Amino acid sequence: MGNERRPVDARATTIMVMMCAIWGTQQVIIKLAAASMAPLLQVGVRSGISAVLVALVVLYRRDHAALARWTLRGGVLAGLLFGTEFVLVGEGLRLTTASHIAIFLYTAPIFAAFGLGLCLPEERLAPLQWCGIGLAFAGVVASFAGRGPAPAGSMAWLGDLLGIAAGAASGATTTVVRVSALSRAPASVTLLYQLVGGFVLATAAAVMMGEVRVTWTPVLVAGLLYQSVIVSFASYLAWFALLRIYLASRLGVISFMAPVFGTVFGVTVLGEQLDTAFICGAVMILGGIVLVSAQDLLRGGRRARAIPDGGCITGNGT
Numbered sequence: 001m002g003n004e005r006r007p008v009d010a011r012a013t014t015i016m017v018m019m020c021a022i023w024g025t026q027q028v029i030i031k032l033a034a035a036s037m038a039p040l041l042q043v044g045v046r047s048g049i050s051a052v053l054v055a056l057v058v059l060y061r062r063d064h065a066a067l068a069r070w071t072l073r074g075g076v077l078a079g080l081l082f083g084t085e086f087v088l089v090g091e092g093l094r095l096t097t098a099s100h101i102a103i104f105l106y107t108a109p110i111f112a113a114f115g116l117g118l119c120l121p122e123e124r125l126a127p128l129q130w131c132g133i134g135l136a137f138a139g140v141v142a143s144f145a146g147r148g149p150a151p152a153g154s155m156a157w158l159g160d161l162l163g164i165a166a167g168a169a170s171g172a173t174t175t176v177v178r179v180s181a182l183s184r185a186p187a188s189v190t191l192l193y194q195l196v197g198g199f200v201l202a203t204a205a206a207v208m209m210g211e212v213r214v215t216w217t218p219v220l221v222a223g224l225l226y227q228s229v230i231v232s233f234a235s236y237l238a239w240f241a242l243l244r245i246y247l248a249s250r251l252g253v254i255s256f257m258a259p260v261f262g263t264v265f266g267v268t269v270l271g272e273q274l275d276t277a278f279i280c281g282a283v284m285i286l287g288g289i290v291l292v293s294a295q296d297l298l299r300g301g302r303r304a305r306a307i308p309d310g311g312c313i314t315g316n317g318t
Contacts, residue, residue, distance in 0.1 A: 020254070023258040031270070036220040040202055049232075063186040064189075079197020081173040108168075
């Protein structure tokens with residue numbers, strides 16, 4: 001009973017929408033600063049800065065006791081998957097557009113729902129909810145198809161493929177966090193394992209590929225600070241805290257809103273055109289979210305009253 005997750009309620013939905021808006025800016029910010037620092041090196045640097053910030057949180061909360069053998073196996077695996085995701089994202093952004101990566105990356109909830117459904121009975125989705133996932137995924141595909149032809153260059157297809165692979169790695173990370181001992185660890189420790197993995201793998205890959213040239217500009221400095229403090233520190237810490245409270249597959253499906261925000265930001269910041277196909281895709285995504293979430297939202301009030309609200313609200317479980 002102590003490890004039971006709640007259905008998504010109004011508070012979790014509000015937080016997730018805010019985080020989706022933040023996550024939707026990631027690819028646009030990286031793309032804006034790509035001329036000054038390679039995307040792969042950007043994700044490595046931001047992960048390193050964020051890891052330092054999270055380590056300070058771990059020490060402040062005295063969560064360092066959880067950095068022990070009982071979390072090591074899951075932590076190392078989650079870190080490797082998290083780092084792999086951002087290596088794939090960084091290289092994908094070099095080969096294709098931010099809009100393509102934003103859309104393909106957020107296939108992650110499909111992979112997470114599949115993995116969690118195999119591992120945990122309480123995470124299995126009802127038939128109607130599977131239909132919702134299918135509709136949301138169809139919306140992602142429609143949004144991508146409506147963006148027009150791929151950018152010039154024979155390797156653009158590879159960038160798209162790397163985006164899908166990054167989504168699979170992200171979904172696998174969610175599964176590992178949920179089914180391993182990390183599900184009982186403070187969120188700050190869970191995040192620290194992953195940020196260290198992201199820093200090591202992304203930075204090492206950038207060095208190996210020779211993508212280390214840096215031209216310091218205001219856009220680059222502001223972008224790195226935003227990515228490090230807001231995206232990789234604050235929003236990820238909140239995300240892993242939510243994973244300890246709510247059903248991960250339901251949270252994951254709400255994250256389908258992130259590519260919608262990402263494309264909107266692409267229109268306003270990068271000057272991309274908003275077309276009818278994208279609008280239809282966005283409606284399908286939101287419709288899928290409603291189908292998946294409706295059953296939990298209807299019964300959420302009753303179940304929330306049955307589960308005490310104290311406990312796992314903050315990362316350290318206090």
